[in-house]
Amino acid sequence: MKQIVILSGKGGTGKTFVSASLACLAENAVFADCDVDAANLHLLLAPEVKETHEFKGGRVAELNESACTGCGICVEHCRFDALSMKDGLAVVDSVACEGCGVCGLVCPTEAFSFRTSDAGRWFKSDTKFGPMLHAQLFAGEENSGKLVQKVRSNARSTGEQQGRDWVVIDGPPGTGCAVMSAMTGVDMVVLVTEPTTAGVHDVKRVINVAMHFGIPVGMVINKSTINPQVAEELRSFAEEKKIRYLGEVPYDKRIVDSVADLKPYACSFDDDISDRLKSVWEKITEV
């Protein structure tokens, strides 16, 4: 079973548009939406949820107000600006709190306890293209990397149990903790980039991370016709860095419309764009 993850660095380059097409083209695959902050793949693949599971996040400090003497020692020691004094009592900012436990350590009256937050849900679903694992992290929660791991490990075990050939992962934007969780141990990173100043800037950051882990990288240029000069720069950059060039898709309103109509492109239309997407998938299978 091979695992591929689709990443972009910058948001809005067409990552999910490409992921949905690869998902519908991949035979005998299981899908994982690892963009757990703003999951969208389910909108295109229309999963029927079979199982819902709770996700517990990191620890957060809680204050027992009756024990707090307002001495302020905890505020002095918190390195995450998660504590402040209000009306003679300590106040915890649960978004800023990293759950390190230092406040509990220094508090002379043991006024702090720690709870694990109910941070999200993850789902096991069926789509007409195959099983899908996806999740939603609740607003303001952290530890998205841990939830990504959860989705991925369940996608892998589902794939193994059912004898699937592929795990196709729609990754999160950025280059942080969630991205690293999404790419660890995959067979290939498929980058969906666009020939824009910001797109190039961001994709280079992801390439650095992928290469640091020694993962093979392939590149798809979306909206390739929006700036032919930058598109050319991307192609030569790919060649120089020994990145496998998987193809390109033009800047075309048909694509935006297909997303507005919630259709996975490659399996909903038969035209030049779907041919290009099919050729991208073929090249991935050759690797």
Next chain:
Amino acid sequence: MTISVASGKGGTGKTTVAVGLALALEQQVQLLDCDVEEPNSHLFLQLEPELSAEQDSKGQSEAKAGVRSSEDFSILVPRIDQDKCTACGLCSAFCEYGALARLKDKLLVFDNLCHGCGGCKIVCPEGAITEAPRPIGKLVSAAVPGVDLLYGDLNSGEVLAPPLIRAVKRHIGAAPGGTEGPPVIIDSPPGTTCPMVTAVKDSDFSILVTENTPFGLHDLELAVEVLNDLEMPMGVVINRSDIGRSDVEEFCRKKNLPVLMRIPYSREIAEFYARGESIVAADPGIRRRFQEMYSRIEELVAERRGAQ
């Protein structure tokens, strides 16, 4: 006044709006790019080209670029004096992040797992732990006429975005005498989780940028939920407003959210963006529309302050 520009979904035009607004206003503004995993605002301000890491390490960046200065942002990580350490294991037992491990009679530190809380130093009974700074990113400042830019740039592979975002926000300037400083515009990271909340928190107003697609609507709904929890006044900018159906408009009507601006789907705007130019340069009419949007936000904030 501090206005944060956010969006649930990435790539909806957050940076386009943040930079456009900053450039359109006639007074001096502070632009803080808090999207520290992918800071992009500076790409649209026509700054001097970035220097390579090699040049940077020679300390030539300030002299050469003229408008740019850069400082390391570090967290404090433990260093163990092996002569004093008795390998009692209290520090590794305390550490929530697995950054300290006891191996027989020795303590090992894994810098990349450390969040820099300082707890190990406090629990150590032998005074064997000191702390040393470890850079996890950079704070970069630059200026063009009318705009002072400050952005955080998290090193690839680092996970501690919120502390760097807070460090960027600590630079929000107050004018002398406690009066309100220049307008501050914050370019927030995408999403609805911890980094986004850290970036938008304590603003006077949030602009949510979305696009008129089911993805845009889905992620807008999540972002509105977060801002409601923060009791943040907000308005919506609809990008690519003329594609798809009118679901986003309908959602805004239902939730009583003011639509502050509509930007049509346009190849010309996309080409400007691709070249790294602000849409304010693309169309002088847009400058005026940004100014009108700012006035409208001022009114909305004043109304709310009056109501409280």
